[in-house]
Amino acid sequence: MEFFQVQSVKRMRELIEEYVPSQRMTEDVLLSCAQGRTLAKDVKSREDVPAFSRSTVDGYALKAADTYGAGEAMPAFLNDAGAVEMGKAASIKVRPGEAVYVPTGAMIPEGADAVVMIEDAEMFDDLLTVMKPAAKNENIIWRGEDCEKDGILFKAGRVIRPQEAGTLASLGITEINVYRQPVIGYLSSGDEIVPYDTPSLQEGEIRDVNGVTIPAMIEAMGGKSEISEIAKDERNDYLAKASALFERCDMVILSGGSSVGTKDFTTEVMTSLGDQNPGMLVHGLSVKPGKPTIFAVSSNKPVLGLPGHPGSAMVIFQMFGKSIIARLLGQTQASSFTTTATVSQNIPSSPGRTDFIRVTLDTETAVPKAVPVLGKSGLVKTLVKSDGLLEIEEQKEGVLQGETVTVHYFI
Template sequence: MELLNLHKDGPKIELFDVQQVNEVAEKIKQQFQAIQEAETVGIMEAVGRVLASDVVSKEDVPGFHRSTVDGYAVKASNTYGSSESMPSFFQIIGSVEMGKNVDQEIHEGEAMYVPTGGMMPKGADAVVMIEDVEVIGDLLNVFEQVAPRENVIFQGEDVKLNEVILKKGHRLRPQDLGGLAAIGITEVTVYRKIKVGILSTGDELVPPDTKKLLPGQIRDINGISISAAVQALGGEVIYGGIVTDEFAEYLRRSKELYDQVDFLILSGGSSMGTKDYSSRVMNELGQPGVFVHGVAIKPGKPTIIANCNGKPVMGLPGHPVSAMVLFDLFGTQILNQLHGVEPNRFAKQLKAKISRNVASQVGRTDFVRVQLEIRDEELWAIPVFGKSGLITNLVRSDGMIEIPEFKEGIVEGEWVNVTLFS
């Protein structure tokens, strides 16, 4: 990194060694390893946690053939050719009760009533919906033909015995927990939560609960928004509060928090001003130290990332929009790596048309915040422009689009990928 000497005996300021977004992502991938400590938790507490081993079903789901509709269980071949003008006829031999075993067997020309979710009698391979039949005493008229397996879920069709239903490294979602409950699994082995320390820096910052601001003061936004983003990814936050722009105190408080966590985030103090001490603090915390000091991106150029004795330390810009964009890009990647997650970067993406021309500078990746809107049954992305210090820009946005470093911009009506905010 180059150093600029302001005057003979004055302070030296580190200039940015600006790197492209893809370069930074690749370096992060090489620097940090998953923390493989596991624990067992109940499924009611497992949402957002990451599996430390494969989940294998010990049974078939469903455990019996079951109907998906209210209707009559029959042999499908007996219904072939059925129509309004030429119904087929069946003898009704009984009905199935919910939650009860069925001992009767269906033979040629026979039918049994079965409710939605009810067990199929032996010999039946399809269900005729109740709206397609007429009942006259014990006689059933069928006006629609059905195919084998129609309106039936067969035993093991959902999950088979010994099937791997969720793989190690998967972050558990609400629907996954429902799937676990379906196969009788009430506890899972997951990696422990990653502890993330967040320390906000700046003489101008005061706690969010400050009732009256003095001239020059602002409430700490990043401490709250970044904490929430970490928790949404299954991390555990240790908030270190606010530290003033005094190097010795900044270093002391950072070291204190660093010793308690797996990943330290320093909010503010990552730009080129004489009081921005983050890179110095990081290099003091451990080796090899800072490996990213500046990213060719807008917003968020003054971002610092360090490897301090194998532990990630990230310096985010103080501006709330820049901080959130950069955390979404690189903080999320680091947290996923520590959790052992292989993220699907397309899971939160959708396509929309851009509503206006947006210029960009070649050699720099631009991230533009957008609102989504339906126009004439098409999805449109409307850019939300504004300075990176304005938090309402994020509040008004549904997601962001990326303009790669090799493009000069995008034109109105062009299809773009929108990455949704969590």
């Protein structure tokens, strides 16, 4: 057997965009259960956010023009016009030459256009001494500044994080419409693979690492994982377990049995699932690590065959599995968050393939520095030590020290 449909990383990404359907099934969930879910509809603001103009500091609301030129040697003097209480409407109007005390979060009284911090002023009887000028709009959040009433607060495709949930809570929104969580089936294969909770190994046996790491990455993405029993290197057993997942799940991930060997049934199994329209799209990827990667779409369901090696499997899932699941989640945001960094040293590469180098990120410099994690690529501990993957594109012969590169963060 040979890899008969080897594709580039660029083409793999194009195929995912072209053939993996974007999620369309939706459901309503309580805001308290919405963490990590993806909005299926735009959310409009029911009211101005914030609902009233408020101070961001403890200080004095005033007209900024009254403080221009103020300093410790020649302060500005303003008349005390009262105070605004927390949780109550500001009934006082600020006139030229006046100031009103406002605590943090209190309503800004009419006529004020700035707040001077309390530490930059001092009250003597009914006279406020201001030792520092205030700029117009300083220390004020104006009504509707976050979002105006009926304006789009969040667009469909946005993932709900704590900050989005908090914003929705501030509007009294208790329920939102989100895309349904896709169910991703996972199957490890191999006569040598045994469950990870096997207390003691027989000679030649290997605990199922991928059966823990890949489902964990699926869950971290926001999907639901369904894990099958390990398939033996026997066609009927492999096909039966893969078919059962294919019938129940929105996507199937197979690990092991995708390289060249007499007992590698992954290709045969994948071409037996569903209607094979369009069928096998990738059989081999011009990438290191992870060349024995297989990708197909059948009956509108993606099937991804990962290398059996835990390090390679995690890298391929990180770079491509995430992108597939992001589409199944209905996400419009990039599923693989990246940053730019400079390389700490020269790194050679072979043109004609894309290399993913494990790196740590030194953030103590103005621009993060990508430092390669030394060690054999087959060791899982090199992934544990890494912050992300540095991508060296296939047309390059490597990167030079100080060169700007793209680093893909791990989940």
